[in-house]
Structures are given as structure tokens and as C-alpha cells.
Amino acid sequence: MIITVLGNTRIFQYSQTLLGKIFPRLRLKGTGRAKFALILVLLFQAMMVGCTTVAINSSMVDGAINSIATDEQPALSGNGRFLVFVSNREGQNQLFLYDLRRRSYKTLVELRRSLTVMESPSLSYTGRYIVYSANDSGRADIYLYDRLTYRLEMLTRGYRGGVRHPHISPNGRYISFEGSRRGQWDIEIIDRGPNIELDTETSLSES
Amino acid sequence: MINPYYKRLFIIGLLVICLGMVSGCAGYPRLLNLPPDLRVNSVNSPSTEMNPQISSDYLVFASDRQGRQDIYLYDRKQLELIDLPGLNSIDAIASEPAISTDGNYIVFNSTRGGQSDIYLYNRNTRQLRNLTDNLNAQVRHPTINADASVIAFESSLNGQWDIVVYNRYGQALNIP
Numbered sequence: 236m237i238i239t240v241l242g243n244t245r246i247f248q249y250s251q252t253l254l255g256k257i258f259p260r261l262r263l264k265g266t267g268r269a270k271f272a273l274i275l276v277l278l279f280q281a282m283m284v285g286c287t288t289v290a291i292n293s294s295m296v297d298g299a300i301n302s303i304a305t306d307e308q309p310a311l312s313g314n315g316r317f318l319v320f321v322s323n324r325e326g327q328n329q330l331f332l333y334d335l336r337r338r339s340y341k342t343l344v345e346l347r348r349s350l351t352v353m354e355s356p357s358l359s360y361t362g363r364y365i366v367y368s369a370n371d372s373g374r375a376d377i378y379l380y381d382r383l384t385y386r387l388e389m390l391t392r393g394y395r396g397g398v399r400h401p402h403i404s405p406n407g408r409y410i411s412f413e414g415s416r417r418g419q420w421d422i423e424i425i426d427r428g429p430n431i432e433l434d435t436e437t438s439l440s441e442s
Numbered sequence: 443m444i445n446p447y448y449k450r451l452f453i454i455g456l457l458v459i460c461l462g463m464v465s466g467c468a469g470y471p472r473l474l475n476l477p478p479d480l481r482v483n484s485v486n487s488p489s490t491e492m493n494p495q496i497s498s499d500y501l502v503f504a505s506d507r508q509g510r511q512d513i514y515l516y517d518r519k520q521l522e523l524i525d526l527p528g529l530n531s532i533d534a535i536a537s538e539p540a541i542s543t544d545g546n547y548i549v550f551n552s553t554r555g556g557q558s559d560i561y562l563y564n565r566n567t568r569q570l571r572n573l574t575d576n577l578n579a580q581v582r583h584p585t586i587n588a589d590a591s592v593i594a595f596e597s598s599l600n601g602q603w604d605i606v607v608y609n610r611y612g613q614a615l616n617i618p
Binding site for chain 2: 304305306307308310313338394400404405406408409410411412413420421422426428431
């Protein structure tokens with residue numbers, strides 16, 4: 236409220252000087268000039284109100300999780316702040332990362348570039364690591380994307396068999412998935428080793 | 443004067459250690475060896491295993507190793523399966539489990555007579571809670587966060603798969 240009042244007085248003063256500049260021959264004095272300026276302020280405010288309502292409406296549409304398209308395979312980050320899911324709202328299956336606290340989307344620039352069908356996303360504790368399966372060339376593989384370093388890594392290079400349903404441990408070290416190298420769906424676990432940067436409470440300190 | 447035999451032994455030992463270190467360092471990311479075991483108490487079995495979800499201490503998954511599809515919890519420290527009394531039932535297909543980091547809460551999809559529901563199992567109290575009792579829709583793919591405060595899943599309420607976010611007590615969170 237205070238801000239709007241301050242803003243209005245500033246606009247009021249500004250419009251008064253502006254009036255003097257635009258209409259130098261308009262010899263409005265004292266109250267007449269002030270009235271004219273007041274009308275300008277009100278007009279300006281009406282315009283601003285119109286703009287903000289439009290902006291709120293559009294952001295509500297953009298900021299909602301669900302769309303008129305299919306939204307599926309949700310996965311929460313360990314801290315419960317982020318939700319990653321698959322949606323075909325832009326024509327093909329893509330990953331979307333939603334910030335539940337800010338009610339807005341995080342862009343996954345590197346991932347959106349590729350024209351692959353993405354499935355079964357999974358998040359580590361703060362959402363730093365995203366693991367998903369993608370069908371690139373007729374064969375599904377499991378990928379790990381690091382949101383801090385923007386690095387994309389294929390985890391199942393050389394795996395002899397189909398893979399599906401990957402899931403990353405909250406600290407980011409282990410990835411479990413279903414693999415069919417023995418002729419049936421079995422559980423496989425990938426260990427990324429002790430030297431990786433673990434995703435714990437403090438590692439991705441973005442507010 | 444060192445005995446040449448011991449010297450050779452020492453060099454061979456050094457080589458072995460070096461090789462071990464090199465292969466150990468280069469081996470990541472590495473696929474763990476989890477061979478199927480005829481015992482019931484292992485990760486893999488001759489039957490199908492589905493939807494594994496891993497944390498540093500636990501591995502939860504669905505398997506039909508005992509003739510019906512049930513949820514299993516594997517303790518990665520003790521290397522054995524943990525009993526889940528009251529979670530699996532004879533007349534329901536349990537699938538798509540997810541677990542909180544402390545291993546206390548397991549959320550999963552249970553299909554009984556064509557109706558799917560999301561259940562939350564509390565290991566401490568051994569209680570099973572149907573989170574979607576009041577939701578007249580098909581549901582699937584539940585997910586839970588580390589401290590079990592948020593649970594999300596898919597619902598077919600609006601005629602297509604949409605995402606619903608609940609808290610632990612089965613109340614929908616106010617998210618657009």
C-alpha cells in the first residue's frame with residue numbers, strides 16, 4: 236500500500252512536470268494542473284491494474300502442474316521441493332521439472348534439445364541429478380543429467396539387454412533399474428563410486 | 443643383502459596391488475553383480491523383479507517370486523530381505539513401491555478387483571493406510587520424498603493422466 240502511494244506521488248509529480256513540458260501553452264495553474272495530473276495518474280493506474288491481472292492469469296496457466304495433455308510418471312526430489320514428470324504437452328514426451336515451493340517450472344535446457352522419447356525420470360535429494368530412460372536409436376538407455384554442471388552421461392553403455400524404470404538414490408551414488416540381460420526383468424544396480432559429489436542437503440544451495 | 447627370492451616376491455606383490463588400484467579406480471560407474479538366487483532372501487530371483495527404488499540403505503521392489511506380485515524390502519547393509527507384516531495381501535496386486543530415506547514409509551500401488559489405490563505403509567506401526575479412498579479414479583505411479591511429507595501420483599479423475607500431490611495424511615496439497 237505504501238509503495239503504491241509513494242509510486243502515485245512520484246507519478247503525480249512526474250506527470251505535473253510532463254504536462255508543463257508537453258503543453259507549455261496550456262496555462263493551467265495550481266488546482267487545474269493538479270486535477271489534470273490526477274486524471275493521468277488514475278488512467279495510468281487503471282492501465283497497470285489491467286496489465287497485472289493479465290500477467291497473473293497467464294502465469295497461473297503456465298505455473299500449473301497439469302495441462303490439457305497427459306502428465307505422468309511423477310517423481311519427487313528427496314527434499315520434496317521438486318517434482319519431475321513426463322508430459323506430451325509440446326507434442327512429444329518431454330521432461331518437466333516443477334518447483335513445488337515457487338509454483339513454477341525450471342527449464343531443462345540441455346535435455347529439451349534432443350528429439351528423444353524420455354521416460355521414468357527420477358530425482359536425487361535436492362534435484363541436482365536427474366536420471367531417466369530415453370529411446371534414442373531403437374534402444375532404451377539410461378541417462379544421468381547433472382543440473383549443476385549441465386553434464387549428460389549415458390550410464391548403460393555396453394549393457395547387453397533392455398533397460399527400464401531407472402531410479403536414483405537420494406544421495407546420487409546408486410542407480411537401480413530393471414535390466415533384461417538374463418532374459419527376464421531383473422534388478423540391476425549401478426554404483427557411481429565413492430568419488431562423486433553426493434547430493435545432500437547443502438550441495439545445491441539455490442533458494 | 444636381500445634375498446633375491448623375497449625381492450621378486452615383493453615386486454610381484456607391488457604389481458598386484460597397483461593393478462588392483464588401477465582397476466578399482468577405472469571401474470566407476472560400475473554395475474553391481476546381483477545374480478538370481480534360488481533362495482527367497484535375495485535381490486534377484488528366477489521370477490520377474492519390477493520397479494526397484496534404491497536409497498543408500500534400502501532397496502524396495504515388486505516381485506512375483508512367491509506366485510503373486512508382492513512388495514519386497516531389501517536391507518543393503520544387512521544384505522537380507524526385511525519382513526513387511528501386513529503390507530501384502532492375497533487378493534491384491536502390489537506394484538510401484540517407493541520408500542522414504544529412513545525406510546519407515548513405503549508408498550505403493552495396490553490393485554484389488556479392478557480398482558487401484560495408493561497405500562502408505564508405516565513400518566514402525568505396521569499400519570496400512572489407503573490414501574485414495576475418497577478419490578473415485580484409477581491411480582498409479584506413487585512417489586514419496588525423503589521425510590515422507592509429500593506424496594505424488596497419477597490420477598485419471600479428469601479423463602486423462604494428471605498429477606496429484608498429497609501430504610502424508612492423504613490431503614491434497616494446494617498446488618495449481
